[in-house]
Amino acid sequence: MSMITTPRYALLMIDLINDLEFPSGVDLLPHALEAAHHVALLKKQIKKLGVPVIYVNDNYGRWQSDFRHLVSHCLQEEVRGKPLAEMMKPDEDDYFILKPQYSGFFATPLDLLLTHLNVNSLILTGVTGDMCVQFTANDAYMRKYSLFIPSDCVASHTNEINQRALHTMKEVVKADISSSSVLLEQIKSPTIN
Amino acid sequence: MSMITTPRYALLMIDLINDLEFPSGVDLLPHALEAAHHVALLKKQIKKLGVPVIYVNDNYGRWQSDFRHLVSHCLQEEVRGKPLAEMMKPDEDDYFILKPQYSGFFATPLDLLLTHLNVNSLILTGVTGDMCVQFTANDAYMRKYSLFIPSDCVASHTNEINQRALHTMKEVVKADISSSSVLLEQIKSPTIN
Amino acid sequence: MSMITTPRYALLMIDLINDLEFPSGVDLLPHALEAAHHVALLKKQIKKLGVPVIYVNDNYGRWQSDFRHLVSHCLQEEVRGKPLAEMMKPDEDDYFILKPQYSGFFATPLDLLLTHLNVNSLILTGVTGDMCVQFTANDAYMRKYSLFIPSDCVASHTNEINQRALHTMKEVVKADISSSSVLLEQIKSPTIN
Amino acid sequence: MSMITTPRYALLMIDLINDLEFPSGVDLLPHALEAAHHVALLKKQIKKLGVPVIYVNDNYGRWQSDFRHLVSHCLQEEVRGKPLAEMMKPDEDDYFILKPQYSGFFATPLDLLLTHLNVNSLILTGVTGDMCVQFTANDAYMRKYSLFIPSDCVASHTNEINQRALHTMKEVVKADISSSSVLLEQIKSPTIN
Numbered sequence: 222m223s224m225i226t227t228p229r230y231a232l233l234m235i236d237l238i239n240d241l242e243f244p245s246g247v248d249l250l251p252h253a254l255e256a257a258h259h260v261a262l263l264k265k266q267i268k269k270l271g272v273p274v275i276y277v278n279d280n281y282g283r284w285q286s287d288f289r290h291l292v293s294h295c296l297q298e299e300v301r302g303k304p305l306a307e308m309m310k311p312d313e314d315d316y317f318i319l320k321p322q323y324s325g326f327f328a329t330p331l332d333l334l335l336t337h338l339n340v341n342s343l344i345l346t347g348v349t350g351d352m353c354v355q356f357t358a359n360d361a362y363m364r365k366y367s368l369f370i371p372s373d374c375v376a377s378h379t380n381e382i383n384q385r386a387l388h389t390m391k392e393v394v395k396a397d398i399s400s401s402s403v404l405l406e407q408i409k410s411p412t413i414n
Numbered sequence: 415m416s417m418i419t420t421p422r423y424a425l426l427m428i429d430l431i432n433d434l435e436f437p438s439g440v441d442l443l444p445h446a447l448e449a450a451h452h453v454a455l456l457k458k459q460i461k462k463l464g465v466p467v468i469y470v471n472d473n474y475g476r477w478q479s480d481f482r483h484l485v486s487h488c489l490q491e492e493v494r495g496k497p498l499a500e501m502m503k504p505d506e507d508d509y510f511i512l513k514p515q516y517s518g519f520f521a522t523p524l525d526l527l528l529t530h531l532n533v534n535s536l537i538l539t540g541v542t543g544d545m546c547v548q549f550t551a552n553d554a555y556m557r558k559y560s561l562f563i564p565s566d567c568v569a570s571h572t573n574e575i576n577q578r579a580l581h582t583m584k585e586v587v588k589a590d591i592s593s594s595s596v597l598l599e600q601i602k603s604p605t606i607n
Numbered sequence: 608m609s610m611i612t613t614p615r616y617a618l619l620m621i622d623l624i625n626d627l628e629f630p631s632g633v634d635l636l637p638h639a640l641e642a643a644h645h646v647a648l649l650k651k652q653i654k655k656l657g658v659p660v661i662y663v664n665d666n667y668g669r670w671q672s673d674f675r676h677l678v679s680h681c682l683q684e685e686v687r688g689k690p691l692a693e694m695m696k697p698d699e700d701d702y703f704i705l706k707p708q709y710s711g712f713f714a715t716p717l718d719l720l721l722t723h724l725n726v727n728s729l730i731l732t733g734v735t736g737d738m739c740v741q742f743t744a745n746d747a748y749m750r751k752y753s754l755f756i757p758s759d760c761v762a763s764h765t766n767e768i769n770q771r772a773l774h775t776m777k778e779v780v781k782a783d784i785s786s787s788s789v790l791l792e793q794i795k796s797p798t799i800n
Numbered sequence: 801m802s803m804i805t806t807p808r809y810a811l812l813m814i815d816l817i818n819d820l821e822f823p824s825g826v827d828l829l830p831h832a833l834e835a836a837h838h839v840a841l842l843k844k845q846i847k848k849l850g851v852p853v854i855y856v857n858d859n860y861g862r863w864q865s866d867f868r869h870l871v872s873h874c875l876q877e878e879v880r881g882k883p884l885a886e887m888m889k890p891d892e893d894d895y896f897i898l899k900p901q902y903s904g905f906f907a908t909p910l911d912l913l914l915t916h917l918n919v920n921s922l923i924l925t926g927v928t929g930d931m932c933v934q935f936t937a938n939d940a941y942m943r944k945y946s947l948f949i950p951s952d953c954v955a956s957h958t959n960e961i962n963q964r965a966l967h968t969m970k971e972v973v974k975a976d977i978s979s980s981s982v983l984l985e986q987i988k989s990p991t992i993n
Contacts (some may be wrong), residue, residue, distance in 0.1 A: 284509050284527055287480035316477050321523045322942045328523040330514045334477055351972055356938055363901045363935070389968065393930055515749045544779055549745055556708045556742070582775070586737055670895050670913055673866035702863050707909045716900045716907040720863055 228342040228367060230272045230408065231335060232264060235325065235347030235354055237309040238278050238291050240300035245378055250301060252376035252383070253348050257308045259373040260346045263401040268312075270408060273338050276317040277325035277347075277357065288317040323353050326360035335366070342367040344404065345396075346374035350386035362394035371401040421535040421560060423465045423601065424528060425457060428518065428540030428547055430502040431471050431484050433493035438571055443494060445569035445576070446541050450501045452566040453539045456594040461505075463601060466531050469510040470518035470540075470550065481510040516549035525557060535560040537597065538589075539567035543579035555587035564594040614728040614753060616658045616794065617721060618650060621711065621733030621740055623695040624664050624677050626686035631764055636687060638762035638769070639734050643694045645759040646732045649787040654698075656794060659724050662703040663711035663733075663743065674703040709742035718750060728753040730790065731782075732760035736772035748780035757787040807921040807946060809851045809987065810914060811843060814904065814926030814933055816888040817857050817870050819879035824957055829880060831955035831962070832927050836887045838952040839925045842980040847891075849987060852917050855896040856904035856926075856936065867896040902932045905939035914945070921946040923983065924975075925953035929965035941973035950980040 237257060241250055264274055278291065286294075288311075295306035311317065316338075318331045325331050335343075343366045345354055354375055358368055370390055377383035390396040397404070430450060434443055457467055471484065479487075481504075488499035504510065509531075511524045518524050528536075536559045538547055547568055551561055563583055570576035583589040590597070623643060627636055650660055664677065672680075674697075681692035697703065702724075704717045711717050721729075729752045731740055740761055744754055756776055763769035776782040783790070816836060820829055843853055857870065865873075867890075874885035890896065895917075897910045904910050914922075922945045924933055933954055937947055949969055956962035969975040976983070 284530070285507060287482055287510075289480055289482060314478060317480075319523075321526050323938070324942060327942050328526050330512075330521040333514050333521050337477070351968070355972070356942070359902070359935055359938055363903060363906050385964070385968075389930070389964075393934070516745070517749060520749050544775070548779070549749070552709070552742055552745055556710060556713050578771070578775075582737070582771075586741070670916070671893060673868055673896075675866055675868060700864060703866075705909075707912050714909040714912050716898075719900050719907050723863065 226341060228411070229340050230267070230342045230344055230369075231338060231340040232267055232272055232274045232344045233277050233325065233346065233357070234260060234264070234274065234309065235277050235345065235357060236279050236349075237347050238276060238288075238295055238306055238311075239302045239348065240295050240298075241302035241305065242300055246301050248378050249348060249376065250305070252378070252380070253302075253305055254308070256346070256348070256374050256376035257305055259371070259401050261308050263344075263346070263371065263374060263405065266405055267344075267408065272408070273340070274312075274315045275331075275334065276311055276315060277331065278317060278319060279353070280319040280321055288319055323356035324360045325353070325357040326364070327356075332364060340366075342369065344369045344371065346371065348376050350375040350377040350383045355386055355390060358390050358394050358396060368394055368396040369404055370396040370398050371404050372398045373400045419534060421604070422533050423460070423535045423537055423562075424531060424533040425460055425465055425467045425537045426470050426518065426539065426550070427453060427457070427467065427502065428470050428538065428550060429472050429542075430540050431469060431481075431488055431499055431504075432495045432541065433488050433491075434495035434498065435493055439494050441571050442541060442569065443498070445571070445573070446495075446498055447501070449539070449541070449567050449569035450498055452564070452594050454501050456537075456539070456564065456567060456598065459598055460537075460601070465601070466533070467505075467508045468524075468527065469504055469508060470524065471510060471512060472546070473512040473514055481512060516546045517553045518546070518550040519553035519557070520549075528559070533559075535562065537562045537564065539564065541569045543568040543570040543576045548579055548583060551583050551587050551589060561587055561589040562597055563589040563591050564597050565591045566593045612727060614797070615726050616653070616728045616730055616755075617724060617726040618653055618658055618660045618730045619663050619711065619732065619743070620646060620650070620660065620695065621663050621731065621743060622665050622735075623733050624662060624674075624681055624692055624697075625688045625734065626681050626684070627688035627691065628686055632687050634764045635734060635762065636691070638764070638766070639688075639691055640694070642732070642734070642760050642762035643691055645757070645787050647694050649730075649732070649757065649760060649791065652791055653730075653794070658730075658794070659726070660698075660701045661717075661720065662697055662701060663717065664703060664705060665739070666705040666707055674705055709739050710746045711739070711743040712746035712750070713742075721752070726752075728755065730755045730757065732757065734762045736761045736763040736769045741772055741776060744776050744780050744782060754780055754782040755790055756782040756784050757790050758784045759786045805920060807990070808919050809846070809921045809923055809948075810917060810919040811846055811851055811853045811923045812856050812904065812925065812936070813839060813843070813853065813888065814856050814924065814936060815858050815928075816926050817855060817867075817874055817885055817890075818881045818927065819874050819877075820881035820884065821879055825880050827957050828927060828955065829884070831957070831959070832881075832884055833887070835925070835927070835953050835955035836884055838950070838980050840887050842923075842925070842950065842953060842984065845984055846923075846987070851923075851987070852919070853891075853894045854910075854913065855890055855894060856899060856910065857896060858932070859898040859900055867898055902935035903939045904932070904936040905943070906935075911943060919945075921948065923948045923950065925950065927955045929954040929956040929962045934965055934969060937969050937973050937975060947973055947975040948983055949975040949977050950983050951977045952979045
């Protein structure tokens with residue numbers, strides 16, 4: 222079909238509520254903080270445009286906890302990911318999905334929530350580019366979502382791994398990996414392609 | 415295969431954290447309270463035997479709430495289901511799954527949690543027998559779980575509807591619908607069938 | 608939303624390619640043949656209206672067979688379900704889904720095919736009313752399809768079981784259980800409800 | 801748990817029944833044929849050891865065809881993938897799964913079939929390394945299968961893309977990418993790790 226479909230976005234923030242209390246967390250932290258800085262700006266601007274924000278977050282095997290517990294754990298205890306959680310603190314009107322595995326779509330209601338919100342275009346941000354972002358991107362692609370993965374809003378353990386993951390997502394799932402500022406302009410002033 | 419498999423149970427409590435603030439809630443309340451009385455006793459006894467307890471609860475379209483919010487909403491506000499929530503108050507070590515639809519398995523991590531807990535036999539309790547209990551039972555049956563649905567621990571809008579649902583689940587998904595006291599004896603003193 | 612949605616139908620024929628070579632098959636056969644008579648008429652008429660026809664059929668644990676093998680097995684061997692298969696013979700342009708379990712949606716691409724065909728309303732027919740038709744109806748209801756289950760096009764092992772299943776599907780999943788002739792008139796001459 | 805689990809393998813052959821009638825098929829063909837040569841040898845040897853073989857094949861949007869039709873189409877018509885199909889011709893006792901999307905697990909009964917066959921270790925082969933093999937590998941990893949992806953049995957449009965995909969699968973989903981001859985020795989003479 223040659224019909225033109227208006228993009229209806231959601232911003233997905235992947236695994237950014239994260240205590241980083243695993244051995245390689247020390248390597249990931251500076252990259253995650255830098256990406257989080259851009260995600261926080263993007264989130265602030267994009268909410269003004271009415272785009273829903275969904276925290277898609279690992280449950281870290283804590284099946285008896287819910288999202289608010291995870292947020293409290295990361296904010297109130299002396300964990301490595303505390304500065305990250307402080308930047309990424311959810312608002313009351315943000316959505317969240319707890320995922321038990323790498324992909325945000327696996328054994329979760331994410332697809333139902335996106336249908337409920339009438340979304341067809343996903344902005345993926347978070348950590349890590351080669352794992353949870355990549356797995357979520359693949360599953361989104363098979364479900365026919367258009368993908369925007371701003372390169373400055375994704376982090377991995379090294380810049381090299383991150384660049385390779387972004388390149389792969391551009392090639393394989395046809396993601397637009399323009400920076401968050403370019404994406405924001407595009408959302409504000411959509412032009413006919 | 416003729417191998418004997420030891421039953422490893424989980425107790426599922428379906429939609430018992432429920433404000434009942436819908437028109438027919440007034441009809442359901444007395445039936446739900448009576449079932450909840452039996453569920454509370456069963457839960458207390460069964461936890462002593464190490465059986466995990468999982469609240470499988472509707473999110474009622476509140477995608478920005480989590481389970482603790484639902485519990486607070488039902489306990490602290492003047493809602494119809496308040497006495498029900500008071501009887502069904504979760505413990506810190508109970509598990510929970512928020513479901514967006516009738517079946518506890520649909521678009522949730524319930525099956526993963528049950529695998530994680532190494533469970534092969536489900537005790538289904540809650541409301542309503544002909545809707546969420548029935549839908550969850552069907553999905554459990556297709557996933558090869560043995561089903562125990564104690565007849566005194568399930569409620570529907572009328573006794574007739576409840577009896578018909580129990581009869582159907584006995585016939586179709588081969589559920590054992592013995593009362594909770596009989597089930598408890600069986601768990602305590604398993605005999606070779 | 609108060610928008611009016613045009614129904615776009617698909618006819619699902621459940622487990623009608625069936626050798627009936629199981630003990631209770633002898634009881635099911637006459638009921639299945641009677642339903643199949645009505646299904647064959649409905650199929651013929653409805654195809655003229657451009658409604659797609661999908662065989663949703665058990666694989667009977669034959670993971671190395673495909674649908675054409677099942678059809679051949681039922682048509683060419685001296686099996687109990689041979690007269691049924693003769694009435695239900697698929698056309699070249701019919702679709703089919705092999706299901707490994709009771710529900711046509713469980714571990715199959717049925718939902719994707721229905722999306723591909725742009726369908727929002729399902730006409731369920733076949734055997735048995737209390738098992739595969741019921742399980743498929745429940746899963747369809749959770750996926751927001753409107754349901755039409757013509758009472759003369761569904762069969763079970765006894766009339767009583769069939770009537771109870773139809774009643775349940777009318778009550779629980781809001782199925783329209785009008786006969787196939789009434790349904791056909793409705794499809795031909797839709798009126799604003 | 802520190803228990804030792806015996807590997808129980810299945811060989812998955814991904815998209816090797818393929819007419820290659822798409823623009824880039826001309827680039828893929830020589831790489832696919834070289835991989836198919838190794839897959840054919842591996843298949844022959846591994847079947848002697850009792851390992852089940854599963855064709856996991858795209859349906860190419862042909863919802864009215866089944867696997868045997870796809871095989872016939874590729875064998876009997878003058879299509880680009882004919883020599884590939886000739887090398888990859890299925891035996892009567894091979895299994896097959898038609899997949900509507902990139903991952904062999906998405907909207908298919910593959911996981912059920914693997915459970916039925918009591919498999920915990922997958923040998924992935926086929927095309928293309930960066931697409932269907934990669935997507936299937938990710939989904940297998942989330943379902944806890946051990947992965948063996950023999951580097952000589954996977955092909956992509958260029959060697960560079962193939963190498964990058966293999967590297968990613970080694971790093972991200974912990975796949976053993978040893979060659980098929982090394983894998984075969986390991987299956988024949990398992991040693992305690």
